[in-house]
Amino acid sequence: MRKQFVKTVESILEQDEKAILLLGDIGVFGFKKAFETFPDRVFNIGILEQSTVGLAAGLSMQGFVPVVHTIAPFLIERSLEQLKNDFCYQNLGGNFVSVGASYDYATLGCTHHCPGDVGMLKNIPGMEIVLPGNAEEFDKLFRQSYANGKPTYFRLSEKQNSKNYEVKFGKAEIVKKGKLATIIAVGPMLELAMMASEGLDVTILYYTTVIPFDKKTLKENSESGKILLCEPYYAGALLPEILETLSSKPISIESVGVPSRMMTNYGTACEHDEAIGFTYKNIREKLLKLIK
């Protein structure tokens, strides 16, 4: 996804003279060409994320479309107040593209993990949240929404789905229709959810935009009242949206997500996946329990 991010932004810088890229001293080598081609619209601002987000708000006030990029905890957790006050409160448009996801930088430890980003941003009214499932989907979703005048968060991750979908910003995809349960798979969780449900007569809904949440698709595709929520960040962030959408009928919910604890191990992201139950086996067990 990182390589695609470079390609997509390079192409947008070419097409849209309002687009401005602000890097937090990461990804600088990848954007070498962009630095040379657009010296007045591509900046390595430095390691000062709060001011970078504030600065981006000032550029947005000047009619530019800022794209701010750095590692998730620094972009979101460190700059949370700037995202709230400088963008959402002031109704300004901007794009915040992170890498690292929940624990892609597994070896670097907790300071570089960010499973809390989606839950935090969801609590800022007006913030849009997008989790592409792979590089091509990032390209589609970014082009559809980067200049929509809203603050939008794009969460890039190492984990990717191999199949592409015709994703649309703000709209969930119906991957499969079934009777026994509805799986809500967010971004890169789709592939695992599909494997886990193989041979079972279930609906799979694929959400790449989580905010604004596509209530309509869920409402029309949840006849069983049994929901399995698969999220790649702290578990349960989308529960309020699900409960609100399906409030008129009794429902059962199982959830797969990152547990609320400090993940103090190192190793690889795959090892963390195993440790917290991001496995085919665990998801299938939860699904079977739900539809029993």
Place this chain on the structure above:
Amino acid sequence: MNNPLKKLKQMIMRASAKSGEGHIPSAFSVLDILWVLYDKVLQIDPKNPRATDRDFFILSKGHASLALYAVLAEKGFFSPSELENFGKFDSMLGGHPDRNKVPGVEASTGSLGHGFPISIGIAMGLKIRRSVRKVFVLIGDGECNEGTVWESALLASHHNLSNLRCIVDYNHSTDRALAMGDIAEKFKSFGWNTCAINGHNHKEIHNSLIKKSDKPMAIIANTIKGYGAKSMENNPAWHHKSPSPEEFNVLLEEMS
């Protein structure tokens, strides 16, 4: 006291007394600066406050909003009668300014250390657009405790934002917590031009604001918190307090 300012101070006190809200001493600390800015320096049309080709003023210490409201009203951005609704549920004028409600307000501020980085972005944007317009941002000495102030100071210097003026309202209100010492020297060491003025002397204020500079310039305005109302001056008890009817009359008397 300068006549227009006497009127504005009375407007500020009335708005605060009526609502039981507002930071009067902070407003009095910056009022002279704001008046000179809007009266003599800023290229901005009150009837078209969002015109592309305008100068920008950001009140980063948003709690001094009453001073900004009084000046904007006096300059015709909106009716002075709006101040009578200050702090009410559906008023456009709150304890901190909202850019989406108040004509002439460029940035919604309140939490300290936000307006300065925003002003960096505006100044960069103007530079990219090759505009000759200027950006003026006003911060407080207490606000200088915030890390983003010094991040912004680094950024302005690195990007050579000679179109930016940062006015520091140095009323020493933060001395009791974290003293800022020689603020001019600090900005200088960050690569800025600096000057120090009496923040209540209109001639000095004006001269500093129109001074040419090949770098971003910090104007250290030495001010008195609560300036003009003797019992309020440098008195922390008044920081976020509204006058009772009796106090109101005493303060009016002091200001005359």
